[in-house]
Amino acid sequence: MMHLSAEDQRRIGAAIKAAEATTAGEIVCVLARASSDYMTYATAWSALIALIAPWVLLALTNFSVREIFLAQIVLFVVLFLIFSESSLSRVLVPRRARRAEAHRAAMEQFMIRGMARKKNRAGVLIFVSLAEHYARIVADEGIASKVEQSVWQDAIDALLERVSYGEIADGFVITIEKCGAVLAAHFPPGTDDEDQLPDRIYLI
Numbered sequence: 373m374m375h376l377s378a379e380d381q382r383r384i385g386a387a388i389k390a391a392e393a394t395t396a397g398e399i400v401c402v403l404a405r406a407s408s409d410y411m412t413y414a415t416a417w418s419a420l421i422a423l424i425a426p427w428v429l430l431a432l433t434n435f436s437v438r439e440i441f442l443a444q445i446v447l448f449v450v451l452f453l454i455f456s457e458s459s460l461s462r463v464l465v466p467r468r469a470r471r472a473e474a475h476r477a478a479m480e481q482f483m484i485r486g487m488a489r490k491k492n493r494a495g496v497l498i499f500v501s502l503a504e505h506y507a508r509i510v511a512d513e514g515i516a517s518k519v520e521q522s523v524w525q526d527a528i529d530a531l532l533e534r535v536s537y538g539e540i541a542d543g544f545v546i547t548i549e550k551c552g553a554v555l556a557a558h559f560p561p562g563t564d565d566e567d568q569l570p571d572r573i574y575l576i
Contacts, residue, residue, distance in 0.1 A: 375538060375540050376403065376540055376541060376573070376575065380540070380541035381541075381572065381573055381575075383541055383545060384401060384541060384544045384545060384548070384572070384573045385571045385572045385573065386571075387544070387545045387548040387549065388400075388401065388548055388571040388572070388573075389571040390552070391548050391549060391551065391552025391553075391555070391556075392552070392568075392571065393561070394552060394553075394555075394556040394560075394561065395494070395552060395555035395556040395559050395560060395561060396492060396494060396555075396559040396560065396561055396562065397490070397492070397494035397495065397496060397515060397552075397555030397556075397558075397559045398487065398490055398494065398495040398496065398568070398569050399495075399496050399497075399498065399548055399551055399552065399555070400481075400485045400487060400495070400496070400497050400498070400569055400574070401497075401498045401499075401544055401548065401572075401573040401574065402478075402481045402485070402497065402498070402499045402500070402573070402574045402575075402576060403500050403502070403540065403544075403573055403574070403575050403576070404477060404481075404499070404500065404501040404502065404503075404575075404576045405501075405502055405503060405576070406501060406502070406503035406504065407470075407473040407474040407476070407477035407478075407501045407503070407504055407506070408473040408477070409456070410465050410473075411456055413455075413464055413465045413469075414452055414455035414456040414464075415452060417451070417455055417464050418448050418451040418452040418455060419448060421447065421448075421451055422444050422445075422447045422448035422451065423444075425440075425443065425444055425447050426440050426441075426443075426444055429443060470503075470504045470506075471504065471506060473504070474501045474504040474506035474508070475506075475508065477499070477501060478497065478499040478501075478506075478508045478510055479510065481497060481499055481510075481574070481576075482495075482497045482499075482510045482512075485497065485569065485574065486569060487510075487512055487569075488512060490512065490514070492514050492559060493512040493513050493514025493515070494512060494514040494515045494555060494558070494559045495511075495512040495514075495515075495569075496509060496510070496511050496512070496515060496551050496554075496555065497509065497510040497511075498527075498531070498544065498547050498548065498551065500531065500535060500540070500543075500544075502535075505532075507528050507531050507532050507535070508528065509524045509527055509528055509547075509551065511524065514559070515554070515555060515558060515559065518558045519554055519558070523554060526550065527546075527547045527550040527551055527554075528547070530543070530546050530547060530550065531543040531544065531546065531547040534546060544573065
C-alpha cells in the first residue's frame with residue numbers, strides 16, 4: 373500500500389526542484405506498489421497443483437474419472453483466483469525472479485519518463501518497488517561514467533533505511549539531495565538546461 377499523502381508528494385516535488393536548481397542534470401522519482409502482477413507464476417503454480425491433484429484423489433478417494441476431472445478444474449480455478457488476487461502470489465515467486473522483475477521495471481521507467489532525452493545524458497531515476505523491497509538508482513551514461521557505484525549505493529542505503537521505517541517521503545527527499553549533490557559536482561547549471569522534466573514523483 374502506498375503511504376504518500378499529497379503533502380508528501382509536494383515535498384518530494386519541491387526537493388527535486390531545489391536539487392535541479394544546482395545542476396544541469398535531471399532527477400525523476402518513481403514509486404511502484406509492485407513491479408509485476410506475477411500472473412505467470414499464479415498460473416504455473418495453479419496448474420502444477422491441479423495436475424498433481426488427480427493422483428492424490430485416486431489414492432485417497434473412490435471418485436470417478438469424471439468427478440476427478442471436475443475437481444481438477446475447480447481446484448485450478450480456485451487456486452488461480454487465490455494466487456492472483458492476493459500477495460500470496462509474490463510469496464511463491466523466487467526472490468531472484470522478483471528482483472529481476474523490479475530491475476526490468478526500473479529500466480522501463482527510465483525510458484518511459486524520457487530520461488534519455490537529455491543531451492548531456494545526466495539523468496537520474498530514483499526507483500522504489502514496495503512489494504519487492506527494492507530500490508535502484510538508474511543513472512544515464514553521462515553521469516554514470518563519472519561516478520563510482522559506491523556513491524549511488526550510499527544513496528540507496530539511505531533510501532531503504534527510511535522506507536523500512538515507513539518514512540517513504542523522507543527517504544526520497546534524502547536521496548534526491550544526495551543525487552543532486554553528485555549531479556551538481558559534475559554537471560553545474562548552464563551546461564545543458566534543456567528538456568526539463570516534471571518535478572514530481574510518479575506513483576504506479
